[in-house]
Amino acid sequence: MTTKEVASRYMELEKQGKWDEIQTELYSADVVCIEPEHAAAMGMATVTKGIEAVKAKGKAFNEGIAEMHGGYCTEPVVGGDFFSVGMGMDCTLKNGHRMNMEEIAVFGVKDGKIVSEQFFF
Secondary structure, three states: OOHHHHHHHHHHHHHOOOHHHHHHHHEEEEEEEEOOHHHHHHOOOOEEEOHHHHHHHHHHHHHOEEEEEEEEEOOOEEEOOEEEEEEEEEEEEOOOOEEEEEEEEEEEEEOOEEEEEEEEO
16 A cells, blocks of 8 residues: 555544554554654653554553543645654543643555554643
């Protein structure tokens, strides 16, 4: 798949809320996830390597959410071997804190698979 095709498939699955399928179908086994330095204050690793570790990170984050109030993902912008989307969520964490989060996600694609994801928030 081309980068544009990967981005289109990502959006198709995202609109259905199929996050597990996105990772299973579109991510490379060796994917690298990069979070901003200040994510460490939220208990998140700043660099996560490998699909199983990335899945576990997402699962741990989701387990901390008590209630989702809304969210969005913009249409992708494709450039070369990368595509980006704007994302946001409004949720209440299990600790009672309500969080509105907006971010830009940039995905690197190689050989038809997502090999990197980097988040800016």
